Amino acid sequence: MLLAASIIWPIVVLCTVALWTGPRSRRRQALALAQTNGVFMALRMPFAMLGAGFAGSLLPADLVAEWLGGASGWKGILIASAVGCFVPSGPIVSFPFALALYNTGVGVPQLVAFLTSWSLLSVHTFMAWEMPVLGLRFPLVRYACSLILPPIAGFLAMAMVDI
Amino acid sequence: MHEPSPPDDLARPTSLRRRLTEPSFLFLLVFASSTGLACYVLKGPAVFWTAFREHLWLLVAITPVLAGAVLLGAFLQALVPPGYVRTRLGEGSGLRGIAIGSFIGLFVPGGPMISMPLLLAVIEAGADLAACVAFYMSWSMLALVRIIQWEVPLMGGKFAAIRFLSAIPLPFVAGLMAIPLFRRFRGRAPGSGMSS
Numbered sequence: 001m002l003l004a005a006s007i008i009w010p011i012v013v014l015c016t017v018a019l020w021t022g023p024r025s026r027r028r029q030a031l032a033l034a035q036t037n038g039v040f041m042a043l044r045m046p047f048a049m050l051g052a053g054f055a056g057s058l059l060p061a062d063l064v065a066e067w068l069g070g071a072s073g074w075k076g077i078l079i080a081s082a083v084g085c086f087v088p089s090g091p092i093v094s095f096p097f098a099l100a101l102y103n104t105g106v107g108v109p110q111l112v113a114f115l116t117s118w119s120l121l122s123v124h125t126f127m128a129w130e131m132p133v134l135g136l137r138f139p140l141v142r143y144a145c146s147l148i149l150p151p152i153a154g155f156l157a158m159a160m161v162d163i
Numbered sequence: 164m165h166e167p168s169p170p171d172d173l174a175r176p177t178s179l180r181r182r183l184t185e186p187s188f189l190f191l192l193v194f195a196s197s198t199g200l201a202c203y204v205l206k207g208p209a210v211f212w213t214a215f216r217e218h219l220w221l222l223v224a225i226t227p228v229l230a231g232a233v234l235l236g237a238f239l240q241a242l243v244p245p246g247y248v249r250t251r252l253g254e255g256s257g258l259r260g261i262a263i264g265s266f267i268g269l270f271v272p273g274g275p276m277i278s279m280p281l282l283l284a285v286i287e288a289g290a291d292l293a294a295c296v297a298f299y300m301s302w303s304m305l306a307l308v309r310i311i312q313w314e315v316p317l318m319g320g321k322f323a324a325i326r327f328l329s330a331i332p333l334p335f336v337a338g339l340m341a342i343p344l345f346r347r348f349r350g351r352a353p354g355s356g357m358s359s
Binding site: 001003004005007008010011012016018019020022026028029030031033034037038039040041043044045046048049050051052053054055056057058068088089090091092095097098099102108111112115116119120125129130132133134137138140141142144145146149152153154156157160161 | 182183187188190191192194195198199201202205206210211213214215217218219221222224225227228229230231232233235236237238239240241242244274275276279280282283286292295296299300303304309311312313314315316317318320322325326328330331333336337338340341342345347348
């Protein structure tokens with residue numbers, strides 16, 4: 001927490017200075033955006049956090065550790081890649097949920113594969129955002145190119161963990 | 164529809180009632196209450212209250228980071244002129260385009276409601292499609308604001324570093340795979356290329 005806060009706040013201060021020396025309309029736009037996003041997060045965070053926590057404690061810990069634990073190797077990486085496709089919603093749920101998985105004993109390479117799959121192959125984002133806005137050709141090619149990436153990320157992470 | 168909505172659109176004030184009936188909010192409400200109920204009934208009150216306390220505490224602890232990230236996301240969006248990313252992304256093709264797309268993706272904050280209209284505008288302006296694929300990959304796996312906002316505080320710096328390093332080659336892999344695929348599936352009309 002401390003690390004993240006100490007990275008983020010100095011940049012916020014710099015951006016604030018840049019905004020305050022710029023035109024007034026831009027300042028107003030920035031504050032309005034911050035307010036919209038702030039209310040959005042404030043309404044969702046408590047439920048996302050608690051939901052992910054409850055979901056984590058509902059998972060059968062021994063099964064999860066066996067299928068997705070650090071010792072599960074490439075099988076766990078493939079399972080985690082498949083599971084990631086079906087987690088709906090944005091980082092507001094997926095990261096707290098990933099933390100819950102981590103605490104249940106899921107291995108680091110498997111979690112890397114899970115998060116990569118969620119960010120690239122989420123069926124929900126694909127159907128709700130990508131196809132309606134971008135048509136068929138670009139999304140389909142993009143999705144096809146993404147299919148093998150979560151396992152690759154998992155294997156790279158496995159090599160790094162071993163080092 | 165074909166122009167990306169101006170940032171002002173996102174900043175339009177919405178009534179609290181509308182905000183509380185948005186699908187994504189209702190989804191989280193149902194998600195939290197159903198998992199909470201299941202946890203209480205199946206695992207017992209002790210497990211329920213432990214999970215409740217731990218995650219409420221986590222919420223309190225992460226709030227300073229989230230507040231900073233909300234400000235940073237909004238300020239960056241207001242500071243970077245909307246046309247800037249579009250121009251840069253349209254500049255290169257081939258390996259150079261893929262490298263530019265991957266690099267720009269690091270710095271674009273926000274969810275699909277920002278990136279999708281941006282991509283649409285870039286694609287319609289005739290940008291290299293493989294570069295756009297690389298941008299998409301980089302934006303969804305490597306976007307720095309998301310990593311600082313979510314991953315570092317929740318999963319720790321070491322995990323975030325491992326995942327970041329594992330993901331760095333991927334936009335290039337995907338961009339290079341996309342070049343022959345886009346050639347193979349030429350669109351007859353925009354967005355209908357897979358019918359051949």
